[in-house]
Amino acid sequence: MSLLWCDKYRPKDFSKLDFHKEQGSGLKSLTKDGDFPHLLIYGPMGAGKKTRIMCLLKELYGTGVERLRSEVMTFTTPSNKKLEIGTVSSNHHIEVNPSDVGIYDRVVIMNIIKNVAQTQQLDLSGQKSFKVVVLTDVDALTKDAQHALRRTMEKYITNCRLILCSTTMSRVIPAIKSRCLCIRIPAPTTEQIVQVIEKTASLEDINFPRNLAEKIAVLSERNLRRALLMSEACKVEAEGKLTPNQNVAEPDWLLMIRETARIILNEQSIQQLKKVRENLYELICRGIPPEIIFKNLLDGLLKQCDLGLTAEILENAATYEHQMVQGNKEIFHLEAFVAKCMCLYQNVLEEMKSDF
Amino acid sequence: MQSFLKSGKLGSQSLDKGASSSKITKKSKTVPWVEKYRPQTVNDVVEQNEVVAVLNQCISGADLPNLLFYGPPGTGKTSTILAAAKQLFGDIYRERILELNASDERGIQVIRDKVKTFSQLTASATRPDGKACPPFKIVILDEADSMTHSAQAALRRTMEKETKTTRFCLICNYVSRIIEPLTSRCSKFRFKPLNESMIHERLKLISEKEGINCEDETLKTLVENCGGDMRRAITCLQSCSKLQGSGSPISVNTVLEVTGVIPHNWLLEFVEVCKRKSYMDAVEFVKKFGYEAYSASQFLEQFNCFLVNTGIFSDKQKAMIGEKLGTVNYFVQDGGSEYIQLCSLATSVILACDA
Numbered sequence A: 001m002s003l004l005w006c007d008k009y010r011p012k013d014f015s016k017l018d019f020h021k022e023q024g025s026g027l028k029s030l031t032k033d034g035d036f037p038h039l040l041i042y043g044p045m046g047a048g049k050k051t052r053i054m055c056l057l058k059e060l061y062g063t064g065v066e067r068l069r070s071e072v073m074t075f076t077t078p079s080n081k082k083l084e085i086g087t088v089s090s091n092h093h094i095e096v097n098p099s100d101v102g103i104y105d106r107v108v109i110m111n112i113i114k115n116v117a118q119t120q121q122l123d124l125s126g127q128k129s130f131k132v133v134v135l136t137d138v139d140a141l142t143k144d145a146q147h148a149l150r151r152t153m154e155k156y157i158t159n160c161r162l163i164l165c166s167t168t169m170s171r172v173i174p175a176i177k178s179r180c181l182c183i184r185i186p187a188p189t190t191e192q193i194v195q196v197i198e199k200t201a202s203l204e205d206i207n208f209p210r211n212l213a214e215k216i217a218v219l220s221e222r223n224l225r226r227a228l229l230m231s232e233a234c235k236v237e238a239e240g241k242l243t244p245n246q247n248v249a250e251p252d253w254l255l256m257i258r259e260t261a262r263i264i265l266n267e268q269s270i271q272q273l274k275k276v277r278e279n280l281y282e283l284i285c286r287g288i289p290p291e292i293i294f295k296n297l298l299d300g301l302l303k304q305c306d307l308g309l310t311a312e313i314l315e316n317a318a319t320y321e322h323q324m325v326q327g328n329k330e331i332f333h334l335e336a337f338v339a340k341c342m343c344l345y346q347n348v349l350e351e352m353k354s355d356f
Numbered sequence B: 001m002q003s004f005l006k007s008g009k010l011g012s013q014s015l016d017k018g019a020s021s022s023k024i025t026k027k028s029k030t031v032p033w034v035e036k037y038r039p040q041t042v043n044d045v046v047e048q049n050e051v052v053a054v055l056n057q058c059i060s061g062a063d064l065p066n067l068l069f070y071g072p073p074g075t076g077k078t079s080t081i082l083a084a085a086k087q088l089f090g091d092i093y094r095e096r097i098l099e100l101n102a103s104d105e106r107g108i109q110v111i112r113d114k115v116k117t118f119s120q121l122t123a124s125a126t127r128p129d130g131k132a133c134p135p136f137k138i139v140i141l142d143e144a145d146s147m148t149h150s151a152q153a154a155l156r157r158t159m160e161k162e163t164k165t166t167r168f169c170l171i172c173n174y175v176s177r178i179i180e181p182l183t184s185r186c187s188k189f190r191f192k193p194l195n196e197s198m199i200h201e202r203l204k205l206i207s208e209k210e211g212i213n214c215e216d217e218t219l220k221t222l223v224e225n226c227g228g229d230m231r232r233a234i235t236c237l238q239s240c241s242k243l244q245g246s247g248s249p250i251s252v253n254t255v256l257e258v259t260g261v262i263p264h265n266w267l268l269e270f271v272e273v274c275k276r277k278s279y280m281d282a283v284e285f286v287k288k289f290g291y292e293a294y295s296a297s298q299f300l301e302q303f304n305c306f307l308v309n310t311g312i313f314s315d316k317q318k319a320m321i322g323e324k325l326g327t328v329n330y331f332v333q334d335g336g337s338e339y340i341q342l343c344s345l346a347t348s349v350i351l352a353c354d355a
């Protein structure tokens, strides 16, 4: 299978970045004397965090970091439980998403960092005295794991630098923020997305109508990866002849969430609640993160419901969403929120009826 | 993984020509300034006078109580005790201290075994080179707030039993997470967020030594936005100087970007949008704000500051919004979605506009 556009045309060099160029050159000079602090890179999905990390690594170590291999590593917890986790590494860095092992993330992080830090660069031509550990989804780390990082980050700083990657800053404990240079990566603007789509299309030798690119840029919610995926899907669907007004397929999970919102407002009953539950289960099973389901469900409700309930829905969303991330059975809280919304909606409808 | 760990061994000969430029700077052991300028003696520690006084007495021969240091990040807790240990024990300080932090296993079993064995070793009152040194060892429990309560309880007995040969130093950010029986066994020292002028002075010293070109005003902005955290201030200074590239002085914009300050316009626009009393506009605004990736907790902090000082809202409105701000901030820190929480803040502001 050939590569997807979003991977195929991922810029490999700071000079080739399509947007945030100024920041790019800043990051480049950050690596100039071959050293750099621990980094915490944060920004919304599809804003280009990963791309910038790879550029940084390349700037530091040269093309060696592009020779990647993926491996499954095994660890044992103190309670003798075996853990397996996938990693991607080169000679100079290792990338891992510790939240893959849930509450055991601390064990994984500590083992990897200590391993890296204790193996000095033996060879004389070694270019750097340190290696880089890239941790993704840092906002999903347990507090325990974050605490464990604190002193470790200071102790092993000569042999090991961390790049932490996160979508929000709020879940990262202050002690870690204090130890990192925090770099904000804003989402590209819709114009920038249009430009990238057009550039990609011209590299693929396709004529991409501007209207269509603009439509995609808006629908992508300023997520460049999603925009490129949608563009590619459009191309496949059009079988070569793209037209300005052609239909843009949005991700089907998104459509499903919107449909769920419609069901909720359509009729308020136990039967409907059951239908909603089926949908929610399916979404969770497909691996859509519950936070994302919640957010889009809320958006759907706000857009489709016009009875002056916005304030109340938002208030409830704030409480239920918080409970959801605290608890560990997401479906309960999603459902509770749905039931609450149905209830609010029905009350308003009945009031309106009795007013007649 | 194996080849990764051993590194170089396999591929180093054929390694990339692209990076050859960096070979010139061969293996320069570069340490960031935070480590380079970590206080080496307790007198280097800025601001925390009470602790320094107590430790200085101890260095000149007095006995040391069990210690509990607490305070926000980057105020010198770890540095202070490490510096003190080095001064107390000189070359043999590695044998005399046991440092356990949150990255080490610290369950009950470890406390019982490791700490016990360590503290039962006798400590003589002279160093190998004949100089005098205190006849005890120090167990440093860094990041003690992440220890379970049962492990803390296990520590209680050990602490009492080993008073002859061992002193304990507990370090944490949140003293409320340490159980009462432990806090009552220690002399407590609060590490205050550092005074802005103190940080300023230290940064100036560093800039001089490193040859950094930074105007006083810029430095002041940097310090103001670091909230009394010396480590953050130093990291920011180093990063700014590197991001800026050599030669040109550090610009205020770089400082603002690095410290993650949200431009004031966003706050004004937020209030503006809320005053229009359209919920959907507010939601759109929050979405737009989210795309910029600014941290919501930073926004809440700045908004709080703004709210207190502004003349736009009446006292009653301020009270309503302020209360909500508290809840929202808590929810956000606790993992709630930034988007939803900020939307709910906006709702409250809109409702308050009517009050």
Ligand SMILES: Nc1ncnc2c1ncn2[C@@H]1O[C@H](COP(=O)(O)OP(=O)(O)OP(=O)(O)O)[C@@H](O)[C@H]1O
Pocket (backbone or CB within 6 Å): A150, A175, A178, B033, B034, B035, B037, B038, B039, B044, B045, B046, B047, B048, B071, B072, B073, B074, B075, B076, B077, B078, B079, B080, B172, B173, B194, B230, B231, B232, B234
């Ligand atoms: N009072 C101080 N005087 C001088 N330098 C300081 C002071 N406080 C912090 N620093 C600087 O900040 C760095 C970090 O300080 P330190 O490790 O002692 O913080 P900490 O209080 O242990 O923070 P944490 O709670 O995050 O562990 C030091 O290397 C030093 O450069």
Ligand SMILES: [Mg+2]
Pocket (backbone or CB within 6 Å): B077, B078, B079, B142
């Ligand atoms: Mg510390």
